[in-house]
Amino acid sequence: MATRNQMMRRAALLSAALATVLTGGAVPASGAEPTPPGPATTRPLPAPDGTAPAPDGTAPAAGGTAPAPGTSPGAPDASPGGLTDSRGLLDPGAPDASADPAAPGSAGVPADQPSLVRGDPRDFGAHIFQGNAFDTCQAPSQATMRAWRKSSPFGAAGVYIGGRARACPKQRHLSPDWVRDVDQQGWKLLPVYVGSQAPCVIAKNKRKFRMSGKNPYGQGKREGLDAVRQAQHYGMGRSSAVYLDMEAYRYKNKSCADTTLRFIQGWNSAVRAQGYVAGFYSSANYGIAHLEKARAAGARGLPTAVWFARWKTRPSVDSERNLHPQAWQPHRRIHQHTGNVKRTYGGHTVHIDQNLVDAPVAVVG
Secondary structure, eight states: OOOHHHHHHHHHHHHHHHHHHHTTTOOOOTTOOOOOSGGGGOOOOOOTTSOOOOTTSOOOOTTOOOOOSSOOTTOOOOSGGGOOOOOOOOOTTSOOOOSSTTSTTSTTOOOSSOOOOBSOGGGGTOOEEEEEEEEOSSOOOHHHHHHHHHHSSOOEEEEEEEOTTOSOOSOSSOSHHHHHHHHHHTOEEEEEEOOOBOTTBSOGGGGGGBOOSSOHHHHHHHHHHHHHHHHHHTTBOTTOEEEEEOOOBOTTSHHHHHHHHHHHHHHHHHHHHTTOEEEEEEETTTHHHHHHHHHHTTOOSOOSEEEEEOOSSOOOSSOOTTSOTTSSBSSOEEEEEEEEEEEEETTEEEEEEEEEEEEEOOOBO
């Protein structure tokens, strides 16, 4: 007859076995962040050449067509906020940072080898625009966009789709119908999300939107999910770029820099997990200089594309002094070279910033 201790041990073993069956054979490590079950957690492995597989699991050829816009049919609604999280958009040049703040590649924790964040984004489904673009706080009317399409030098437009720090939260014209119409006119769109700002943000009007220092990675993830939700609302499907707008901040303040980087890493992780391209906009001398410093230190979870503001200088995506010349190349850069100017085309005047683009855009349809 078994002793009392033997019986208790058998009961414990049976309980452990049952738990393993119920969790699909995987028991989370102690303290690890739990992951939702099902396809929402599935991230396809890259092909031998480093490219990401298509939604059906096959590896696309270089420059191949992007996955169909929208989420994968039949994928369960397993992600926070009601988004359908199918398979992530894998950028081999921008490996994600761990949710663990002590893991290599997290803020203040060097990784083994810095990534240059290189590779053609078209290899993993992004759509690229090369040429002149403008951005403006309030999306212009369809009539203005039509007139500018015929007579302006611009082929793309930055539109502010959301974020609690967005300067023009009440968009008079921006809607799903507007997006479809301007897309049919031939415009390419650069969606911008103005979320929480750095704790040491310089602009006084942005200080009320400063991020929390308690869990910036988690806050970044939540806002990244909201950014994708807004893009989906406007009809911008999978493989679309979404650019996080982080206004100038004093990145030499280490505590502030580490908090801000963790937020950015969380935001990028959430955006990529939904199958979108994570971009980042900031001043060349502040946010961009910070990301370059973090990249050189081996940080992970960096954006796929960078949009840097340096005004009153020759337009160039390749000559920014605060970026390593080989980093974020090719087709991963936007230079905002002129700001706060009025331009008139076809009888319509708009207050704009001007940009030179060689980077991913929205996928509409």
